[in-house]
Structures are given as C-alpha cells and as structure tokens.
Amino acid sequence: MEQFLMRAKRRLLPWLLCLVHGIAMAIEAPTDQPTLRWMTIDFPPLFMVSGPEHGVGDYAQGVAVANLPGYEHVLQAVPPNYQRIEQEMKNRENVCFAGFLKTPERERFMTFSEPYLLMLPVQLFISAGHAALAQENGAVDLRGLLDTGTFRLGVLGGRRYGATLDQVIDSYGERGPVYRRYSKDQLRGLINMLMAHDRAIDGVLAYPGEITYLSKQESSVPRPLRAYPLQGSPAAIFGYFACSRSRLGQAVIASIDRTIPHIRAEVAALYARDLAPPARAAYASLVYAQWGIRLPRE
Known part of the structure; x- marks a missing residue:
C-alpha cells in the first residue's frame, strides 16, 4: 500500500x-x-x-x-x-x-x-442511542420513515444520491422532514447536529468511506453510529x-x-x-x- x-x-x-x-x-x-x-x-x-x-x-x-x-x-x-x-x-x-x-x-x-x-451505495447513519429502525428485507424504506413525521433527515445541499433516493428527497420541500445543509462543514456539521444533546436531526445520508474517514479525525465523529442500507439503492x-x-x-x-x-x-x-x-x-x-x-x- x-x-x-x-x-x-x-x-x-x-x-x-x-x-x-x-x-x-x-x-x-x-x-x-x-x-x-x-x-x-x-x-x-x-x-x-x-x-x-x-x-x-x-x-x-x-x-x-x-x-x-x-x-x-x-x-x-x-x-x-x-x-x-x-x-x-x-x-x-x-x-x-x-x-x-x-x-x-x-x-x-x-x-x-x-x-x-x-x-459503495449511500447509507443512512443514526446515533446508536436512537431506537432501532424498522427494516424490510434488511433495508430501510426511507420514504416510509420520513412519512411517519417523527424522523428528520440531514442531507448535503446540492448533492445527488442516486435516482431512487433523489426522488424521495426532492419530494419534500425546504421545510419538513429533510434538512439540507449548505455550509462549508456540510457533512461534519450534520454529524455534529446528529450527535448533539438536543438532536436537531435523526439521521444522515453518507457514503461509508466518508464516515470512516471522519471517525479517524480528532474530535470529528463521536462514536458510535449505526448504519442502515436503504431500499432501492443500487449495489454500486x-x-x-x-x-x-x-x-x-x-x-x-x-x-x-x-x-x-x-x-x-x-x-x-x-x-x-x-x-x-x-x-x-x-x-x-x-x-x-x-x-x-x-x-x-x-
């Protein structure tokens, strides 16, 4: 290497x-x-x-x-x-x-x-302290989760996540269960929001390598996080x-x-x-x- x-x-x-x-x-x-x-x-x-x-x-x-x-x-x-x-x-x-x-x-x-x-496909990351999410055939139904009205998702403003997930995300406006972060520290900021005591969001969409990288950086990603595959995501x-x-x-x-x-x-x-x-x-x-x-x- x-x-x-x-x-x-x-x-x-x-x-x-x-x-x-x-x-x-x-x-x-x-x-x-x-x-x-x-x-x-x-x-x-x-x-x-x-x-x-x-x-x-x-x-x-x-x-x-x-x-x-x-x-x-x-x-x-x-x-x-x-x-x-x-x-x-x-x-x-x-x-x-x-x-x-x-x-x-x-x-x-x-x-x-x-x-x-x-x-590798995008996954849904939540705090390990969050209640376990319902899955069907080993994956989370993102639209069904957001439609419960009790889960708020954080995404990077302007990022595309693939056709299936983009359709779900784009169907929600600027207000509602999807929060779009446009600031310089997009992903790190979303993780900090996820792990904050008052938890402004409940989950974050990210690639596995991004989370692994951030977890290696000093004080970047408080552990632990739990990852879930998403229904409709391609294998790659x-x-x-x-x-x-x-x-x-x-x-x-x-x-x-x-x-x-x-x-x-x-x-x-x-x-x-x-x-x-x-x-x-x-x-x-x-x-x-x-x-x-x-x-x-x-």
Whole structure:
C-alpha cells in the first residue's frame, strides 16, 4: 500500500507542475490555447486539496490534467457546495469537475465521461442511542420513515444520491422532514447536529468511506453510529468527470475517456483506503465483478 501511495504522489506531480505553469502563463501573457477552469473543493476523503494526502477526485483530476497538454489549466477553489459548481457549468463553457454523479437534470448542461470511480451505495447513519429502525428485507424504506413525521433527515445541499433516493428527497420541500445543509462543514456539521444533546436531526445520508474517514479525525465523529442500507439503492454508484456541455467540454471529455481505463485500479485502491474492513471486503468483490480489478492487500 505504501508503494501505491508513493506511485500516486509521483503521478500527481505532472498535474501540479501543469497547474503552476498554466496559472503562470495565464497571468504573464495571452495564449492561443483554450483555458479549462477546474473546480476543486476540500471535501475529504473524496477531495483533499490541502494536507499531505490525496483523495480520489483530486488524484483523478491531476491525471486528467497531465494528459491534456493542449489547454491552459486554471485551478479554481470553491466552497464544498455542489450547487455552486453546477452554476459555474451553466454559466461558462470551459468548466470541469472530477466528482459528479450522472443525472438527467445534470446532463442538460454537463457532458459526462465514462465512469472512473465505483463507490459503495449511500447509507443512512443514526446515533446508536436512537431506537432501532424498522427494516424490510434488511433495508430501510426511507420514504416510509420520513412519512411517519417523527424522523428528520440531514442531507448535503446540492448533492445527488442516486435516482431512487433523489426522488424521495426532492419530494419534500425546504421545510419538513429533510434538512439540507449548505455550509462549508456540510457533512461534519450534520454529524455534529446528529450527535448533539438536543438532536436537531435523526439521521444522515453518507457514503461509508466518508464516515470512516471522519471517525479517524480528532474530535470529528463521536462514536458510535449505526448504519442502515436503504431500499432501492443500487449495489454500486459510479463517479464521473463532468465538463460544461459545450464543444470545448465535449472535446475534453473525449480525451479524458482515453485515460480512464488506465486509472481505475489506482482510483479504486485510493477509495478503498477509507473503508472499514467489512466494507472494504464488499467493495473488493464489487470492483472485481465490474472492472476485473483486484485491490492491493493492506
């Protein structure tokens, strides 16, 4: 695993050099090369643009940039708010981001790559002190739970969770059993709300790796939490590069697609790094069945 991480860091060096060169050139002189604006957020563990580690999204983005020499690349840090990135893509023709789910709504103004990341499905996390939730065939009916009127769910504002869950969440307005958090500390803030004494929310939707990562950080996630699978969730969720739906964006995605088969194995290993052992075992089976990738041993 240590050798893999060293290799991943070496692969990121061309990206960093390319970004520095692109930003310097953009400042110093005009250029005939088209400019790509890469949205980046600090939202661990998928995006870790500060600190010594790299997340799945910034690693994949770095490889893509290093393989796109015909463009000037500008890195634009934005708050971890998916709606902000969506708005940038609606308003500009040269915006790209390495961490979106594909939805019909987004496809109206985004061009998507082939999937480069396979993720375990979102789960419902509650405090272990909360009463156990009713399940059917080993999973919770989210709509039925919210319709009881006694359970309030916390979600990240602007995030998409997959077609089935999005339909449930979107059916509730800004008021009611779904609370949408848009602040900078979206997930950490939701967990703090969940664990507070007066408990403003009863549950949080999150990916298993996110919770595992936060639990390793000092004072981030008071333990214990209980996780529940959700009815209608697929066995796996795919992550994509996305660019503005424009001629430029389509050309960029076509170039990125040629690199994706070569990065999936390292992306999968990075993603698995933040999974608890049972989840890692389940993920290893999924990624092998889908892409024939064997995860490196820890």
